[in-house]
Amino acid sequence: MRGPDHTPWPPDFAARYRAAGHWRGQTFGALLTALAAAHADRTAVVGEGARFSYAELDERAHRLAAGLVDLGVRPGDRVVVQLPNVPEFLPVVFGLFRVGAWPVFALPAHRDTELVHFAEQAEAVAIVTVDAHDRYDHAALARRVADRVASVRHVVVLSGACGANIGAVEPPAGALALDELGRAPRELPDPDPAGVAFLQLSGGSTGLPKLIPRTHDDYLYSVRESARICRLTPESVYLAALPVAHNYPLSSPGVLGALHAGATCVLAPRPDADTAFRLIEAERVTITGVVPPLAAAWVQAASRTELDLSSLEVLQVGGAKCGAELAARIGPALGCALQQVFGMAEGMVNYTRLDDPADVVLVTQGRPISLDDEVRVVDPLTDEDVPAGETGALLTRGPYTIRGYYRAAAHNATAFTPDGFYRTGDLVRRCASGHLEVVGRVKDQINRGGEKVAAEEVENHLMAHPDVLDAAVVGVPDEYLGERSCAYVVPVAGARPSAGELRRFVRERGVAAFTVPDRVLVVDAFPATPVGKTSKRELRAAIARSLVPGSKER
Numbered sequence: 001m002r003g004p005d006h007t008p009w010p011p012d013f014a015a016r017y018r019a020a021g022h023w024r025g026q027t028f029g030a031l032l033t034a035l036a037a038a039h040a041d042r043t044a045v046v047g048e049g050a051r052f053s054y055a056e057l058d059e060r061a062h063r064l065a066a067g068l069v070d071l072g073v074r075p076g077d078r079v080v081v082q083l084p085n086v087p088e089f090l091p092v093v094f095g096l097f098r099v100g101a102w103p104v105f106a107l108p109a110h111r112d113t114e115l116v117h118f119a120e121q122a123e124a125v126a127i128v129t130v131d132a133h134d135r136y137d138h139a140a141l142a143r144r145v146a147d148r149v150a151s152v153r154h155v156v157v158l159s160g161a162c163g164a165n166i167g168a169v170e171p172p173a174g175a176l177a178l179d180e181l182g183r184a185p186r187e188l189p190d191p192d193p194a195g196v197a198f199l200q201l202s203g204g205s206t207g208l209p210k211l212i213p214r215t216h217d218d219y220l221y222s223v224r225e226s227a228r229i230c231r232l233t234p235e236s237v238y239l240a241a242l243p244v245a246h247n248y249p250l251s252s253p254g255v256l257g258a259l260h261a262g263a264t265c266v267l268a269p270r271p272d273a274d275t276a277f278r279l280i281e282a283e284r285v286t287i288t289g290v291v292p293p294l295a296a297a298w299v300q301a302a303s304r305t306e307l308d309l310s311s312l313e314v315l316q317v318g319g320a321k322c323g324a325e326l327a328a329r330i331g332p333a334l335g336c337a338l339q340q341v342f343g344m345a346e347g348m349v350n351y352t353r354l355d356d357p358a359d360v361v362l363v364t365q366g367r368p369i370s371l372d373d374e375v376r377v378v379d380p381l382t383d384e385d386v387p388a389g390e391t392g393a394l395l396t397r398g399p400y401t402i403r404g405y406y407r408a409a410a411h412n413a414t415a416f417t418p419d420g421f422y423r424t425g426d427l428v429r430r431c432a433s434g435h436l437e438v439v440g441r442v443k444d445q446i447n448r449g450g451e452k453v454a455a456e457e458v459e460n461h462l463m464a465h466p467d468v469l470d471a472a473v474v475g476v477p478d479e480y481l482g483e484r485s486c487a488y489v490v491p492v493a494g495a496r497p498s499a500g501e502l503r504r505f506v507r508e509r510g511v512a513a514f515t516v517p518d519r520v521l522v523v524d525a526f527p528a529t530p531v532g533k534t535s536k537r538e539l540r541a542a543i544a545r546s547l548v549p550g551s552k553e554r
Contacts, residue, residue, distance in 0.1 A: 006196050006213045007404025007412065010420070014194070017399040020372065023217035025193045028097040029065075031220065031260070032058050039262040042234065045255070046283060047087035047267035049160075054262075057090055064095030065188055067181030071126070071154060075100030075191055078122035078199065080115065080145075080152075082106040082129045082138060085244050085267040088158050088178065090255065092128055093198070097216075100191035103198040104211065105245040108133055109451075112144060112510030117208045119149040121407060122199060126154040128178070139175060146174075156181065193217050199406055200247055200345040203445055203452030211406035212345050218400040219251065222349060223260050225369045226253035229351050230287065230314065230339070232261035237311070239279055239288035241271040242450075247345040248318050249289055273301030281307045289316035289341065291450030293481050296326055299333040312336045314354070318343065318365075319450030320482045321438045327362045340365045342438055346422055347401025348373050350436055364435035373398040376421060377430050380442050383417065391439050394428045395421040444536070446475035446485050451514040453485050455536075458515060461506045462487055467495035468502070472526055473517060474540045486543050487517035490525060497522065 009017070017023045035044075036058035044054045052060065073079065079096055081103045083089045096103045104122050106115060108130075118124065127142040139157045146152040155175040191197075193216040201209040230253045232238070238258035242249040244267060250256055255265040266283045268276055271294055279285060290298065295317050302309065315334055317327070318341030330338045342365030343349030350366035368375065377392035378385050386392035397403075397420045404412040415423055427439040446453040455473040462471035470490040475483035491497055499520035507516045527538040 005407055007402070008194075009403055013399075013420075017217075017221075017372065020399075022221045022370070022372065022399040023194070024220070025217065026220060027190050027193045027216045028094060028197060028220070029061075029188075030190060032061060032094050032097075035259060035262065039234065042262060043264045044259060045087045045090050045265045045267065047085065048269050050087040052087055052091075057094070059185065060091035060182075061094035061098060062185035063182040064091055064178075065098035066183035066186050068095055068099050068101065069188065070183055071176075071181065073099055073101050073125060073154075075189075077101045077126075078104050078124045080104045080106055080118055080122070080124045080127045081245070082108065082110065082115065082127065082142070083158065083245070084108045084130060084133045085240055085269055086130065086158065087267060089244055089267070090259075090265075092178070097191075097197060098188055100189070100195075102196055105198065105200050105250075107201075107243050107245055107512070108138075109243075109512040109514060111512060112141065114208065114512060115141065115145045116148055118201075118211070119145055119152055121211055123151040124149070125151060126156060127152060128156045129158070131157050131159045143175065191216070202345060202405065203454070208454070208457055210408055210411060212402055213406045214402070218347075218402075220260075222347075222369060222400040223251050223253070223256045226251060226349065226351075227257040227261045229253075229353065229369065230257065230316075231354060232257055232263050232287070234262035236261060236263035236287060237266060237283055237285045238263060239266045239268060239276065239283070239285040241268045241276050241288050241290055241294070242319075246319075248341065248343065248450075252289065252316075252318065252341055252343055252349050252351075253287075254289070273298045273305070277301065277305050277307040277309060280309050280312055284311040286311055287314040287316070288312070289318060291319035292317055292322045292326060293449040295322065295330060296480065299326070299329050302333045309334060309336075314339050316341050320447045321365060324362050338362075342366050342436060344424060346424070348375075348396045348398060348422075348424075349400075352435070356435075360431075360433065360435055364431060364437045367434040367436065368396075368398070370398055370400070373401070374421070375430065375434075375436075377428060380427075388432070389429060391427055391429050393442050394424045394426045394436070396424060397421045446473070446483050448475075448483055448485060448514050448518075449481040451512075453515055455485075457511075458485065458487060458506065458517060461509050461511065461515075462489060462502060462517075464509070465497065465502060465505050467492050467497040469493075470526065470534075472534050472536060472539055474536050474543065476519075476540065476543045484518040486519040486521065486539075488526065488539055489520060489522050491522055 036054045040055040044057045129138045129142045142155045158178040196213045197216045200212040240249045258265045316339045340352045352361045352366040376395040380393040425442045429437045444455045458473045459471040472488045478484040526534040
């Protein structure tokens with residue numbers, strides 16, 4: 001069922017947020033113009049092979065905006081952007097903002113299945129990508145998607161970016177080089193700040209990711225407050241170690257928060273400790289954000305590095321819950337403060353504050369950005385509020401939490417309460433201070449080191465195999481990633497598919513690598529609930545005990 005493109009905030013809420021100063025009527029393009037005037041010669045962004053000042057970033061964004069208009073991109077058009085951590089990411093997205101077109105933020109790990117879905121759902125007119133990254137031909141991927149999705153008229157390719165490693169890659173026939181888009185800058189009408197600025201991606205708890213419409217007004221409020229809470233100044237240097245299109249390294253405070261503060265953004269081509277530590281030393285990085293598995297790897301690497309990490313003041317950990325044991329090791333190992341971050345691309349973001357007591361920082365995942373972030377902790381079955389301090393499902397609404405996914409009326413009917421609270425799918429406990437401790441997930445979703453794996457999507461891929469009768473995918477605890485995925489498969493009578501064959505089959509269907517099951521178990525039948533449904537609770541318990549009667553990992 002297709003609903004309205006964008007569910008706006010009710011007029012009385014919008015008026016309240018404007019009156020409070022949360023929404024200031026500024027667009028991303030206007031923000032960059034103001035930043036370029038205030039910090040013209042300061043370094044805005046650093047990456048492999050390039051270093052742009054604020055004035056240069058503004059100039060490049062203006063030129064790309066003019067080129068996009070000449071290409072036929074119009075206000076309100078959607079453009080899939082799949083770029084790794086390269087400096088050109090920022091002029092591309094700010095160029096689109098200036099046009100009033102909406103970037104659709106895909107991740108470098110996404111493949112045919114996901115990109116076709118994004119392009120079809122958004123009716124994208126173009127794809128902006130890189131020739132190759134991390135030994136994968138992204139230009140060819142974009143061309144395949146364009147051939148399958150009728151609305152995609154243009155493929156624009158950035159050549160010579162980081163990490164190609166597969167030799168010279170020629171842009172596919174009909175693709176346009178990004179360098180060819182530069183035109184003489186010209187003034188363009190400023191889009192409506194209350195209108196959609198871009199589409200982000202949900203975690204995809206019930207299939208492929210949903211598209212999340214974020215406005216200039218709501219997102220810039222989150223960016224401003226994040227920069228303030230994280231105490232960014234023009235002297236700060238933020239390292240984007242994670243893929244910059246993620247909401248977390250984009251805005252919490254991320255590269256946009258750093259720019260808002262007049263600081264410098266450093267884009268790491270890879271998140272490993274060696275790469276990140278070298279950049280921390282070379283650029284005097286003061287703050288960065290990672291997921292728990294990466295934090296653990298950095299903690300281990302810090303004990304043997306000779307690189308100078310003394311500039312690092314804050315390490316943020318988010319994307320998945322950081323256990324107290326790991327949290328306690330971060331400060332001593334890296335010589336910096338820990339800040340826990342818990343948020344969602346749909347809106348609400350929580351931070352531990354830099355002056356919070358140690359026991360709060362180590363155990364909780366922070367408290368909301370805004371006094372106007374409304375939080376309810378409820379019984380997942382009844383939606384009734386649970387007593388203070390007890391575990392329940394987290395519901396929220398506020399000045400930067402969406403009121404509905406893009407073109408998803410049927411899903412919105414269950415993802416949001418009738419009075420506009422977003423059902424986050426998280427189980428939390430709320431402390432008297434307002435800080436939240438994340439306990440688990442309500443949704444059938446696996447958090448694999450910060451990457452969200454939708455069980456249903458993987459099950460559908462497995463059941464496309466001719467030898468598979470049924471499939472059930474669950475998350476199992478993992479010390480390094482937080483969770484790994486385990487697929488249980490019931491084969492067709494007489495068939496004997498192997499675990500390796502089934503994992504290869506899923507991979508070859510063009511999904512992100514983190515979607516491929518970590519483990520596959522072939523079983524005779526699934527345990528059932530009293531009403532005949534597959535009992536995933538029993539499957540999780542069985543794998544946790546390593547007692548799965550009749551199972552074989554072939």
